[in-house]
Amino acid sequence: MKYIVVTGGVVSGLGKGVTISSMGRMLQGCGLRVTSIKIDPYLNVDAGTMSPFEHGETYVLNDGGETDLDLGNYERFLSISLTSDHNITTGKVYRKVIGKERRGDYLGKTVQVVPHITNEIQDWIEEVAYVPVDDQGNRHWDAVDENGVNAATPSSADEKDVRVADICLIEVGGTVGDIESSVFLEALRQFQFRVGPSNFCLTFVSLVPIMGEEQKTKPTQHGVRDLRSVGLSPTVIFCRCRQVLEESTKNKIASFCHVDGPSCVLSVHDVNNVYHVPLLLLEQKLHRILAEKLQLTSIPQLEGRLDLTMNGLEEKANMWNLCEGSVANEKVLAMLASGQEDLDTLGGISRSMIDWARMAFKLDGFKESVKIVIVGKYTGLQDSYLSVIKSLKHASMAVERKLDLIWVEAGHLENDFESDSGGEEEYNAAWEKMKSADGVVVPGGFGTRGFNGKVAAAKFCRENSVPYLGICLGFQAMVVEYSRNMLGWEDANSTEFDEETKNPVVIFMPEIDKENMGGTMRLGSRNTAFTHAKHDDGSPSIAQIMYKNASVVSERHRHRYEVNPERVDAIHDAGLKFVGRDETGTRMEIAELPRSKHPYYVGCQYHPEFKSRPLNPSPPFHGLLLAACGVIDEYASNSK
Helix, strand or coil: CEEEEEECCCCCCCCHHHHHHHHHHHHHHHHCCEEEEEEEEECCCCCCCCCHHHCCCCECCCCCCECCCCHHHHHHCCCCCCCCCEEEEEEHHHHCCCCCCCCCCCCCCCCHHHHHHHHHHHHHHHHHHHHCCCCCCCCCCEEEECCCEEEEECCCCCHHHHCCCCCEEEEEEEEEEEECCCHHHHHHHHHHHHHHHHHHEEEEEEEEEEEEEEECHHHHHHHHHHHHCCCCCCEEEEEEEECCCCCHHHHHHHHCCCCCCCCHHEEEECCCCCHHHHHHHHHHHHHHHHHHCCCCCHHHHHHEEEEEEEECCCHHCCCCCEECCCCHCCCCCCCCHHHCCCCCCCCCCCCCHHHHHHHHHHCCCCCEEEEEEEEECCCCHHHHHHHHHHHHHHHHHEEEEEEEEEEEEEHHHHHHHHHHCHHHHHEEEEEEHHHCCEEEEEEEECCCCCHHHHHHHHHHHHCCCEEEEEEEEHHHHHHHHHCCCCCCCCCEEECCCCCCCCCCEEEEEECCCCCCCCCEEEEEEEEEEEECCCCCCCECHHHHCCCCCCCCCCCCCCCCEEEEEEHHHHHHHHCEEEEEEEECCCCEEEEEECCCCCCEEEEECCCCHHCCCEEEEEHHHHHHHHCCCHHHHHHHHHHC
């Protein structure tokens, strides 16, 4: 196993998550299997109880782990499925060590930060690195030895061995010099000797600000000095800058920061979209630096048939080239231009990298836009809805439109906000935004604030045939709205907000512990079956069509409240169809109106945004964007 560690300095929020994800995507293009670990130095056990305003969204994994949003970046870029153990926090480590001490595992020894905490961190990294994360069970390329001969194939090797990653990417949260991250840096200092220099590569992400017209290197120098003071020296330095890093800047950083020349100082400058970053790293030959440091003999062997890059990335070139030693460029470029390339014809070039490059550059060229409103409770920090935003972007790429996101605070849509709070201006502005929308998303959330605004948004979209997607609480808002206005249950509500309502259409899940908040929800992947996929008029479920007519789908959940099973039949018979239910038939998962009544009015109790990928958008989001662009009927007809 090879380990690549990404640390950061100067300031937080430089994009370590995007950098490490892009590095992994590049390595996948080199035929290598990757996994990823995020280290968060905070004392919380996980991100489940953190405020969205402070920490951004809580990202949910298949196993129900509530984690940092960076794990979402890893999964989206790398198309892998991580576990809760891939997110290491100070709270988890100390809880594990204290648990061992209480059981007497240390045989009476004095338990200390060094060696017990640092050893636990190292053991955790090594153990998790070998957890398979790729559901495919096949390598991108057959493994090759130094002679270019197949060393292992899925048929000749143990399946578990084939699924284990070749490289483990590790991101250390925070910045070098923080007190809370010091124990992890000490553990990594020891770890480099445990695994050996040919299996360990440290990288550093820094900021190069521009003062006047000069690119300043002092912040990077100080950050690397802090890193070296704890016994770690970077092999590669990623420099975040508004502009392309100048050669003189690279030379100066290389000279003062103890790296092997300016080629190891990479410019990670601002680009049109983040999907250019893996190509940016390829352009600067990061894969060759890593191949030399980590003795990755497979990269030179495979380079001739996989390494896709651009000529003149800075000039936004519109043609693709392949690295030297590749197949004939003219033939490849002709097929790329026609969009009819075949993997065999291309001589084994990574089709995924070709698709990725096309996606990155195609995204820059979209002319038409689609306007989507997000009605949320935490709009003050857009990271609170990061996966929703990414899912909308993935879907907009699939329909070849620029995404125009408009934010509406849910509370501003409430009548009470206008009358009681004196917010007439904000109220009117919010409704003007709603009226301009091509489509509306109402995402999840907790607490009563803004819920009636979400209900109002659902009502507006239903009555005005505006494409609507409700997620979790947005799904429950659909049910409450329909019950109030179509069934005449005026006080219909969720017991989360009104325990005394006579029409509890959304109720608390009885098997959940109501006292403890952390880790007590219905979490992780659950199956949803399309049990009522045909509407009364004979039309098929649009949700099932978007899932390619699958009979059962698996999606991730994070909630405590459910549609009341005792009210399901009445609501269903009144026209809001619960087409998807759990395998017991008691938990409602997907609701929709038939397309004869509404172009796209869909809600889901689960969170489809957590499984969306750039080249494989989430089906509910894809459907919303198709409807917002007015092409959902054409898509549905072609999907039969």
